[in-house]
Amino acid sequence: MKDKLEKIKNDALAAINSADKLETLNETRVNILGKKGELTQVLKGMKDVSPEDRPKIGQLVNDTRAEIERVLEEATVKLERVIREAQMKSEVIDVTLPAKKNAVGHRHPNQITQEEVERIFVGMGYEVVEGPEIETDYYNFEALNIPADHPAKDEQDTFYINDTYLLRTQTSGTQVHVMEQGKLPIRMIAPGRVFRSDEVDATHSPSFHQIEGLVIDKHITFADLKGTLAEFAKELYGEDIRVRFRPHHFNFTEPSAEMDVSCFKCGGSGCRFCKGTGWIEILGCGMVHPNVLRMSGIDPEEYSGFAFGVGLERIALLKYEIDDMRLLYENDERFLKQF
């Protein structure tokens, strides 16, 4: 009996050690330990063993079984590892092969810029509003302190529909619509399309975009305008940017200013990009003219405010170093996909 068990064990270990497939190991397990396996058969023969020898033999069978199971388990783990390693080796890929990209579309540089400006001002508590693109003379000019026959009307090269209606030349008219609603204080920006009769060339387009801003409250000062727009410039161009304000003239603001930022190409030392001045003109702004407040039903002695207008294309062209404005309206995918 003992010899039989020894033989079973040795045969099993030999079979296990020579196995190179998981299937072979499994076969060995079934052949020896399975229901009809050799060791199971031995157990079944226990009834022929004398009762006093039974515990001893039983112990021997169990030891043999445990030993075979242990070796079998070890062999399985080892073999599995070998197989996995072989598999990994066979699955090596060339990681420098081209990527499989989803053909995602791209947003227009104007739109990206607009959203950037909106993000900054919404963060400062401004509401984004829209106004009509076909506007009346009143909202586009008169309510902005540009009366009939004023030469400023000529400067803006307006497209007219008739005596009353025109294509807005500026988003400033939206200010008036908002002020007329009479809800104070106001903090708003109004992005949108505007039109001026400029022939198409590298720096002009008869249709472009502006973002108008307006703040009206008690005790709003020119210093607030400077602080707000400096903050805006820093958000847009980075902490290192410097701003300067130059006196200018707009009919609907007084005092008025233009804001320059230090050239983001040369940092202000002067280069071709900034025409050697170190500064780049970014926007027009000013304190809302008392006449404008009055016309919209706001008492200029009680309330004051500031307004500003940003040319979206100007910001976008500078930001992305686009040298020809026509590219913005051609919609060539090779252009659009760069943003």
Add this chain to the structure above:
Amino acid sequence: MNTALSWIKAYVPDLDCTPQEYLDALTLSGTKVEYFENLDKNLSKIVVGQIKKIDRHPDADKLVICQVDIGSEVIQIVTGATNVFEGAKVPVVLDGGRVAGGHDGSPLPENGIPIKAGKLRGVDSFGMMCSIEELGSTRDYYPEAPEDGIYIFKDDVTVGDDAIEVLGLHDTVFEYEITSNRVDCYSVLGIAREAAVTFNKKFNMPDNTVKGNTEDVNDYVSVEVIDTDLCSRYCARVVKNIKLGPSPEWMQRRLAASGIRPINNIVDITNYVMEEYGQPMHAFDLDQVEGHKIVVKRAKDGEKFMTLDGQERTLDSEMLMINDAGKAIGIAGIMGGENSKITDDVKTMLFEAATFNGANIRKSAKRLGLRTDASGKFEKGLDPRNAIEAINRACALIEELGCGEVVGGVVDVCAPLKDLNKIEFRPTRINDLLGTDIDADTMLDIFKRLELEYDASTNMITIPSFRQDLEGIADLAEEVCRFYGYDKVPSTLPSGEATTGKISFKSRIEQKAREVAEYCGFSQGMCYSFESPKVFDKLLIDKDDVLRQAITISNPLGEDFSIMRTISLNGMLTSLATNYNRRNKDARLYEMANIYLPKSLPLTENPDERMQFTLGFYGNGDFFTMKGVIEEFFDSIGMKGKLNYDPKAGKPFLHPGRQANIIYEGGVVGFLGEVHPEVLDNYNIGTKAYVAVLDMPTIVPHATFDRKYEGVAKYPAVSRDISMVAPKDILVGDIETVIRQRGGRILESLSLFDVYEGSQIKAGFKSIAYNITFRASDRTLEESDISAAMKKILNGLEGMGIELRQ
């Protein structure tokens, strides 16, 4: 506006700064200097020389050898110029010097062309004699220079002197950008005044005292202004015994620097004073003025008039004319007449300085297509008080330069002058507006320098007439701020009530549309809002289609930009064509922009501006690709309601068998389809293209960002396949409607997995196969539930004339 620094310094003699300092300071005080140019930037080592002797060149017929005295020595110069002569005083650039132009017209290197001693055909030459072009100017500005050859100085110059100095080229010209409110700064005096205040220097007005002879101008001329609404002041003076000749060099140089060509003393004085005072003037030959009478009145409609440039102009009854006793002699403020212009024979001259209505001049000039330097000044609206000052200045110059004898007195027909504006001085209010703490004395000092007078007894500031832009306290605040320094105002953030940043729901939905389009591979385009009326033909739109009712621009850039678009497809197809013609393999574009639908024509109320979400592509994909984008978009904005596609969209620009209206909850919200081949031809697109247009104002009310969690199914689903043969004209959409209706609440989803038409199927029919999934949220479905539902579905389909295949 261009002005030489030397001219500014004539009134601000203490001005002492570099051109760059001047540019920076004036720009920051509100007179923006665009750029400056040093006239001598390309010139160096150029002296006055005198030719002592000229010999023939031994080996070249076209060259001569000159011995030139340059003061310190006599040098030899070989030249090919033909206008040189012994004794001539000429500009000579010495060895190592530089000039501003060559003979061959090649581009100028930075800092000019270096000149070196060398040999010309074997003969030493130690410098070069210069033409006016080589000195960086032209005969326009130095009319005495010869047409081709060396510039010859007048005899009174000193040999050895700096020739650049003698020519007045050690000067700097500044170009200013003047804002439209500062009418006074369209003059040298206005800018000089700003410069004086900016640098805190003394400002001197020029002397305009006229001696005049003992005669009375009223014996020479009378003036009658009939249309006083268009002419608030008309000043006239008379000059007799005119001696025409060139004006002095200093005047010529200053005019040249401003871009005005010197002509003769009378014309130059007129131009000089126009630049200096900003007041245009006109000179008539008094002997041609019939009746020695000036009448200012409107023209007659259709009247013809020959202006002094020899052109015949047609007038209308809103144009103001200067007439004599019998005829028109000038268009007021725009251009004089051929019949009264100054000729070389002029003996007695009538000087006019008037104030015309700016808006009227602007409109007249526009209608005539004749914008002159004078009309450009008048149209800004001039100060009537300036007219008399300017005419006196011109006559003072005539006396000073000895060009004629000024007759005593002025004819001055003047409407009552407006009182000078007064503004209350409120320093606290100014500081409140600026956010500053500037003391009242500092403010008053700025006002004083600006010639704004303060009366302490009334606390009022009197505004001089040349500052018509100053109307109220906000304007005074700007004046204070300009000279206090914009840069010194602190930077703060608005205090007061906090507000919430907001983006409208409409904008958020548009934002979502952009995102979905981009996920689906579409890039954003932007198109013009105006286009050609021909696009309707290109899009095969019916002659009487309402889309042709477009808003027309009355002054468009051209027919191609003349109507406001009523449909967004032209922009999209044009953009696709651009991509196609540039051989981009495929293109997917979208646009989010308005169309403009008039409620009435001609326009009497604001039109309907409708935001259109337009998609278009060619290349990879088909009708159903586009349909997929639309459904992705609807999913993303919570539009889970009933969506149908009606093939009877009736769009002429789309393939008749491949188009559909998009119907959401029973209403049309847009359309999609394959572009009609004829339209593709019209746009030169050589491949199939697909478009979709979604009308955002219709869609936004259906959209929502609300979502409710519906649970993940706990009970198993059961699915069944059905296969059928249906008449070809039955729409899959209709079959699906029946399946959904009949399947009841337990029908979870259905998916089409096969559509086939062909040889296996009888003609006029198609085979369709669906996989239908049933599930209940509260129990495991029994076989009996499924078979009951399937039976209802099958009955329904049979009712449509569909055969089921088992």
